[in-house]
Amino acid sequence: MREQPKGPRPHHVYVLAFDGVRLLDVAAPLEVFATASRYTGGRYTVRVCTPDGQDVRTSTGLRIAADLSAADMSAADMGAAADAGSVDTLVVPGHAELVTFAERPGLVELVAQLARRAGRVAAVCTGAFALAAAGLLRGRRATTHWEHAAKLARLHPDTTVTADAIYVQDGPVLTSAGVTAGIDVCLALVEQDHGPDIARRVARDLVVFLQRPGGQSQFSAASRAPATSHPVLRPLLDAIAADPAADHRLATLAGRAAVSPRHLTRLFTRQLGTTPAAYVESLRLEAARMLLERGASVTDTAERSGLGSDETLRRAFARHLGTTPSAYAARFRTTRAEVRMPGVTPSA
Numbered sequence: 627m628r629e630q631p632k633g634p635r636p637h638h639v640y641v642l643a644f645d646g647v648r649l650l651d652v653a654a655p656l657e658v659f660a661t662a663s664r665y666t667g668g669r670y671t672v673r674v675c676t677p678d679g680q681d682v683r684t685s686t687g688l689r690i691a692a693d694l695s696a697a698d699m700s701a702a703d704m705g706a707a708a709d710a711g712s713v714d715t716l717v718v719p720g721h722a723e724l725v726t727f728a729e730r731p732g733l734v735e736l737v738a739q740l741a742r743r744a745g746r747v748a749a750v751c752t753g754a755f756a757l758a759a760a761g762l763l764r765g766r767r768a769t770t771h772w773e774h775a776a777k778l779a780r781l782h783p784d785t786t787v788t789a790d791a792i793y794v795q796d797g798p799v800l801t802s803a804g805v806t807a808g809i810d811v812c813l814a815l816v817e818q819d820h821g822p823d824i825a826r827r828v829a830r831d832l833v834v835f836l837q838r839p840g841g842q843s844q845f846s847a848a849s850r851a852p853a854t855s856h857p858v859l860r861p862l863l864d865a866i867a868a869d870p871a872a873d874h875r876l877a878t879l880a881g882r883a884a885v886s887p888r889h890l891t892r893l894f895t896r897q898l899g900t901t902p903a904a905y906v907e908s909l910r911l912e913a914a915r916m917l918l919e920r921g922a923s924v925t926d927t928a929e930r931s932g933l934g935s936d937e938t939l940r941r942a943f944a945r946h947l948g949t950t951p952s953a954y955a956a957r958f959r960t961t962r963a964e965v966r967m968p969g970v971t972p973s974a
Contacts, residue, residue: 637819638671640675642736643674643690646685646724648684648720649685649690651808654750655719655750657809659715665827665828673694676692696740699713719749720750720752721752746800747800748812749800752770753801755774759782763785766797767794768794769794770802795864814864859893866905870931871910874906906932913930913931918954924939
């Protein structure tokens with residue numbers, strides 16, 4: 627992959643579409659980047675690419691017109707001399723049925739070719755399987771639709787699959803959860819390009835969360851922390867929000883940021899008004915709350931949130947919420963009211 631562009635020229639986004647592609651996997655990135663372009667004075671150009679330049683039929687039966695073929699993109703020199711054809715961001719959506727893309731080796735090879743010319747690559751939903759088959763996820767962390775995460779891990783053991791994340795970024799490669807998570811990952815890219823204020827305006831325009839308060843594992847505690855664009859902290863905060871259960875010990879975080887633990891603690895205190903350990907615990911607590919609200923057991927919640935054990939989970943709830951996990955979960959259990967049709971006596 628080549629370096630990201632610098633300077634005022636437009637950022638070229640290409641969304642790869644093919645027969646059977648999920649409609650929302652294509653539409654969500656198009657809408658996010660087109661909306662962002664309106665708020666940035668046309669800083670994005672967004673085009674749909676298909677393998678042969680012909681229209682494609684989506685999973686819903688709706689046809690999508692192509693702006694150009696993959697051959698048109700591949701034929702151009704992707705350097706500065708061919709600015710109009712450069713690929714700054716390539717978006718690879720998922721297929722409604724061909725989850726592994728094993729039946730479409732030509733499409734996988736096409737993804738590999740286009741990725742080599744792109745500054746960054748983002749997969750939506752099961753598009754992660756195309757990236758994995760093309761070798762783009764080797765040695766990287768990734769996610770996909772929760773229903774297929776185990777299969778991705780099994781087929782590609784060289785990829786670390788984070789099943790609960792809404793999206794995962796590992797270097798210039800991003801993967802996202804199912805379908806509407808394409809909005810989340812594209813909003814994250816807009817934030818990287820133009821900052822949180824522009825990303826928030828786009829999110830408000832689309833009536834979505836900038837950081838959704840639920841989903842697979844990106845929970846809302848991070849969105850309540852003071853916003854920061856600090857170059858050391860921002861990648862760490864994104865990584866913690868994307869996967870609260872991962873290893874976020876102070877030494878590990880400091881190692882990722884290439885700073886000393888003492889310096890990282892000072893940065894957290896100055897920028898966020900808290901310590902790294904307290905920040906991580908707050909996200910894990912929020913993750914636990916959301917899991918319990920969705921009906922997860924106490925033991926499963928403790929493990930998946932990163933709090934570890936039932937006892938650790940209970941202590942965290944008592945310290946911060948003044949209740950127990952079981953009592954908290956009980957608030958969200960509902961009993962469906964019996965519905966009777968007029969004149970009909972329910973059977974015993």
